[in-house]
Amino acid sequence: MMRWLEVAVEATPDSAEDIRLIMAKWAGSAVAVEERADEHSVDRVCRLTAYLPDGERLAATRHDLLNALWHIGSLGVKSARTPIERWTDESEWHSKWKAFFKPARVGRILLAPAWDDSVENGDSVVRIDPGMAFGTGLHVTTRQSLLAMQDRLSQGDEVLDLGTGSGVLAIAAARLGAGSVKALDNDLTAVEAARANVTLNGLKDVVTVSRGSLDRGTSERDYTTRFDLLVANIVAAVHLQLAGAMIDALKLGGTLILGGITQPRETEVAAAFADRAMQLVDSTHDGGWVCLTFQNDADGGRRGVSCTKNG
Amino acid sequence: MAKKVLTVVKLQLSAGEATVAPPVGPSLGQHGVNSVQFCKEYNERTRAQQGSIIPVEVTIFADRSYSFITKTPPTSDLLRKAAGVEKGSGTPRNEIVGSVSRSQLRQIAEVKMPDLNAMDVEAAEKVVAGTARSMGLRIGSE
Numbered sequence: 001m002m003r004w005l006e007v008a009v010e011a012t013p014d015s016a017e018d019i020r021l022i023m024a025k026w027a028g029s030a031v032a033v034e035e036r037a038d039e040h041s042v043d044r045v046c047r048l049t050a051y052l053p054d055g056e057r058l059a060a061t062r063h064d065l066l067n068a069l070w071h072i073g074s075l076g077v078k079s080a081r082t083p084i085e086r087w088t089d090e091s092e093w094h095s096k097w098k099a100f101f102k103p104a105r106v107g108r109i110l111l112a113p114a115w116d117d118s119v120e121n122g123d124s125v126v127r128i129d130p131g132m133a134f135g136t137g138l139h140v141t142t143r144q145s146l147l148a149m150q151d152r153l154s155q156g157d158e159v160l161d162l163g164t165g166s167g168v169l170a171i172a173a174a175r176l177g178a179g180s181v182k183a184l185d186n187d188l189t190a191v192e193a194a195r196a197n198v199t200l201n202g203l204k205d206v207v208t209v210s211r212g213s214l215d216r217g218t219s220e221r222d223y224t225t226r227f228d229l230l231v232a233n234i235v236a237a238v239h240l241q242l243a244g245a246m247i248d249a250l251k252l253g254g255t256l257i258l259g260g261i262t263q264p265r266e267t268e269v270a271a272a273f274a275d276r277a278m279q280l281v282d283s284t285h286d287g288g289w290v291c292l293t294f295q296n297d298a299d300g301g302r303r304g305v306s307c308t309k310n311g
Numbered sequence: 312m313a314k315k316v317l318t319v320v321k322l323q324l325s326a327g328e329a330t331v332a333p334p335v336g337p338s339l340g341q342h343g344v345n346s347v348q349f350c351k352e353y354n355e356r357t358r359a360q361q362g363s364i365i366p367v368e369v370t371i372f373a374d375r376s377y378s379f380i381t382k383t384p385p386t387s388d389l390l391r392k393a394a395g396v397e398k399g400s401g402t403p404r405n406e407i408v409g410s411v412s413r414s415q416l417r418q419i420a421e422v423k424m425p426d427l428n429a430m431d432v433e434a435a436e437k438v439v440a441g442t443a444r445s446m447g448l449r450i451g452s453e
Contacts (some may be wrong), residue, residue, distance in 0.1 A: 030332075031323070032321070032337075033321040034318055034319065034321070035319045035320075049334070049340030088337050090331075092337070092340070093339075093340025094331075094340060096340045097345045099343060100374075101345075130345075130347070153387040235351075235355045236355075256419055262356060283419035
């Protein structure tokens with residue numbers, strides 16, 4: 001596993017920028033400046049950390065950086081002469097936030113971390129270990145998509161979760177009564193995490209996870225399958241890019257839930273789908289994020305698609 | 312009631328291309344922030360500025376929730392682009408590596424205005440000119 005050497009210096013906010021520039025010379029963009037209130041006084045203190053990757057050049061880079069810091073230390077920022085060094089690796093920083101991931105209820109669904117024993121498995125429980133993939137379910141965009149899905153999903157629906165990440169929405173769809181769920185993601189890390197989570201929730205018979213998207217040859221998509229509900233909690237750019245393919249994958253009267261849209265792009269996305277004869281039936285706004293729900297207009301929508309296919 | 316602030320982390324990241332590698336992973340992860348989630352948000356908000364460095368200030372609250380604001384690109388970054396040079400001079404008194412025009416200075420000053428302690432664009436222009444000289448860039452017909 002890749003590891004990094006942390007070289008940290010404490011400084012006053014005045015001298016922070018000088019030290020940051022010195023660190024950036026050797027660590028590039030891998031420099032963090034943290035500013036917080038000093039526990040013992042009214043002043044603010046800065047902690048500057050440079051991250052140097054382990055490898056052949058580490059010894060030389062470290063030497064040069066410490067040398068430069070020593071010089072700036074001599075010019076007044078005394079603490080720069082005695083930086084604090086320690087090793088860090090991926091596993092450390094990925095595990096730390098886990099301590100703060102607590103069970104949370106979103107509508108009828110209870111989201112729980114995979115490692116939390118205090119929650120008993122049940123019909124409304126979605127257990128998640130996001131690993132390196134996106135989606136604890138606690139992020140605003142996931143909550144919005146999850147709530148929209150609870151409003152629109154009917155028992156036995158065939159559901160497609162596009163850009164599934166940790167699989168949280170796909171698993172929730174199954175818990176909400178979907179007959180079958182297909183989860184797609186073009187990131188292999190996400191596919192692996194989602195598969196593990198589906199197994200963890202005992203839903204292998206209902207949810208299938210594959211690598212792919214809607215517009216690529218890598219997709220395992222069977223073009224005869226259309227879905228009652230398609231949820232895509234991704235970003236506006238991808239929604240716009242895949243608009244045609246998403247609508248094409250919907251059944252007559254099907255529902256499309258688009259999450260992860262930032263407020264400035266709401267109009268653009270809404271217009272792009274309205275132009276394709278999709279009817280906006282709901283929208284939610286929270287903390288700068290927008291979730292749009294569309295219905296495939298039974299007449300216009302289908303005709304639009306068949307025109308594209310023939311022409 | 313305002314939430315209790317735990318700390319503020321400042322990073323300089325490439326717009327639309329942030330990953331969980333340092334500095335993001337360790338600097339946010341140590342405070343209990345999910346860095347994968349942060350990267351997604353940052354990249355989405357800065358997608359339009361891809362190719363620039365967009366500094367970000369992440370405020371982390373005691374309950375481990377966070378919010379962030381993005382800043383204008385560093386002056387030196389804008390100057391390097393305007394002058395078409397890879398990097399500034401190490402010895403700006405002796406070695407001039409390129410030049411920027413007055414109108415380029417004005418443009419950069421306008422971009423940087425929100426983040427500078429300057430009353431008007433003229434004052435901001437002087438701040439930018441100072442940075443340019445310290446990087447070994449000649450200004451206009453100087």
